[in-house]
Amino acid sequence: MATGVGVVGVGQEREEKEEEKEEELLRRGLWLMSESVQDVQAQAAALRQAVGALDSLPSTKLDATLLRHLFEMTQDVKVTRKKHTKARNSLRSVARDEWNTCARLKQQISELERELNELQPLQAFAQLQPLEAEHARLAQQIKDLATGLFSEINVISHCHDDTLMTHVSLSLCLNHSPPGLSLTRHCQRLHFFFSLDADADADADAEPFKMTVASQVTEEVAAVPTKHPRMPTDTPPFTLGQLKAAIPPHCFERNLFTSMRYVFQDLAGVATLYYLSTFIDQLPSFAGLFLWPLYWYLQGAVMTGLWVLAHECGHRAFCDNETIGDAVGMILHSALLVPYHPWRISHRKHHSRTNHMTEDEVFIPDTRGHEHIVPYDEMVGPVSVALRVFFCARMLLFGWPAYLLTHVTGRQYGRRTNHFEPESPLFDKKERGGVVLSDLVLFSWIGCLLYAGQTAGWGWLFKSYFVPYIIVNFWLVLITHLQHTDVRLPHYRSQEWTWLKGALCTMDRDYGHLNILHHHISDTHVVHHLFSYLPHYHAEEALAAIKPILGEYYLKDSVSPGLQGVMEALWNSMTYCRVVENTGEVLWFKDR
Template structure:
């Protein structure tokens, strides 16, 4: 569809929305209904099997237990070189496996683990508290992310900064136009350091202080503050329950440190925990931050358009351990209650319906990350379709 044709065919349906950036880039705004997409997927893909879901929990904890058991022998090696190699191998592998456990807890929050709400909530509390995630607190805000994916003022995670927020002059008065802008120039070393800071600490800081979420005027917007604007009064006890779950796990870790020593807890649990943080931030960032996809404002956004602003990517063998959260994420955004073990099949049918509006990026992960990190800096203050610029 040419820019002129899109303006004639689509713009009237959008009631005069400002889509100049979409027209300039030749980006087409689809008009599929959610019913069209759902009807293309076999009904059995929406069926949830509690026993099957539990088998994945058993699978992940078995792998984590085997890795833990093997790691208990690492310090028995006399060679320092062997120990220095073996511990990082354990940390990386345990981080990968525990990310899979996190994904299963996330599925509980979406009611995709079981058809029974109480099973989802019990298992979600157990799995996410184990990984220091406030289950209900995050479940509530994550639900808002799914309901508002790609919306500039309603989405909850990796919300783009605007031109004004990064301190640039208006586009009309900006001598560097759409960029690249000198204020974003930095050495590769500095970029890597910035990445390390976000990938190691970004997830806990998001939970504690709403990093990368929508800006709020209150003093402490946090998943650990039941009084903040993220929650309603009815959700107060859900947040308290979540805090108690995390506090219980911290107490267990503290007790373990008094019995086995703090260093043991750090080596066996804390370091793999930070590797889980790495995978969560990396996967989520690349799913929703890409220069080829825009964000929408009110004049264009609807649920199905927002859900399609998601990029599927493959991480190779890690897709297996991460329960395909990365390469079937488009399907997950359209139908979040669908269990992960049906998502690959559903993706095939969604691709047929969406056609060119389905986005899969085969770019190697490290290259995609570098590209997005260097180019996804800000969007314009105005416009109903806005693309990342640098």
């Protein structure tokens, strides 16, 4: 702390010196200006006197001396005016320099204050390390206690005296329960452990009690949707500056040629797949039943990679030149029927308010009792499963166009909201020009598609372009939904929400071979939310550098590797992530 105070003291002394220098320069400039004004006033008075003398003389008495004197005075006035203009420009230059100096000083003071504030979290983080041994010791005690508990249960399982069994079981529940547990909860624990029924005496061949306990435990474990703990909701013991310092500096370098190489690589993949698809209809019809779905899957995956590159342009991670980045992003997103600038603006807002319950721009969950809860939330059994599949398919196939057209699942603005109207509440007045430009480019591309359909055939357009486009929408909604929807991820209200806590509320998932085709948008999404301007080709290295610092604040789903795990995660999210409780500042998903 002493080091921080010393740094602030040096900054204050430097600021006082700069202020004294600024005052001296301003006084000097004002003195020069006042002197110039006095000169001009004196010359003007002399000129008025000369004009008065000139008017009092007869026109025939004007001599060359008076005219020469008048001309000289006019020249003096011009010289004085030039001096005044020079002094004024000098004063403006001095004021501009001092303004820039003040801005630099304010920035330095802000950096010093931020460094000072980081000292306390660093000390707190250092104090947490000695607690690891204590945590391990307590965990071992809990493990030993559980082992002893189930050993006692196995002994009791061979007892045939119901009275003794009930007495000992009640004793076990009371002795091994946490302090303050209510009697009702004790009875629930007793029922969980012993599940006795009225026909126990009559059933002489009943299975040992140990089997009943094992089956109940198995059912409880099977009902749990995750093996990992929840995301911590406390203020992280690290800062964004510490995370950035841990990443190698070259990871933040945005190389235009490298980025364009990925664009041409994906475009070559799209062209190659389309060329190969032209031979499918020349093969026997049964071959098309397999080859067309294969083409749609591969083409949709590669086109999703192009979507990710356009997304990178919107984050200014494509290259250092924003104009080039916007041009590339405009072309790629328009080709995939996405208005570039409107989406870029709303997505930027999503990054600035991630997992905020009222101000996020996408996937805001319903609260319990919300009027828009989908019907399957109130149903059980096979009908519920069927409806769950239906709503899942509807979300994956049509969720993206619905989001662009109606801002579904996004922030409620109280009036019509979409990504096409310049007057939409998503955009400021200064952003409306980009919205109009994006609309013009997008509708021009739609016109090209309609012309191609009329000339080449609607069937060709449907198989070659529209079905892969639907696959792109499928992957886009699936990826973004699973990045922010999980029972382990909280949502915050304003009192608890901070930018860093919100940015950490995302989850990495392994998509297998699609990680490469999708440019690692799914398995490095945590580092992307922390540093969205970092290029995708450095994301894996950057993530490896900050994972030790993130610790328990880093979540990666590891239910099953590859697409099998992704489908399991999707089903779990549709099952267990229906609503959040409408109480408190930190909200968690509930299954009903």
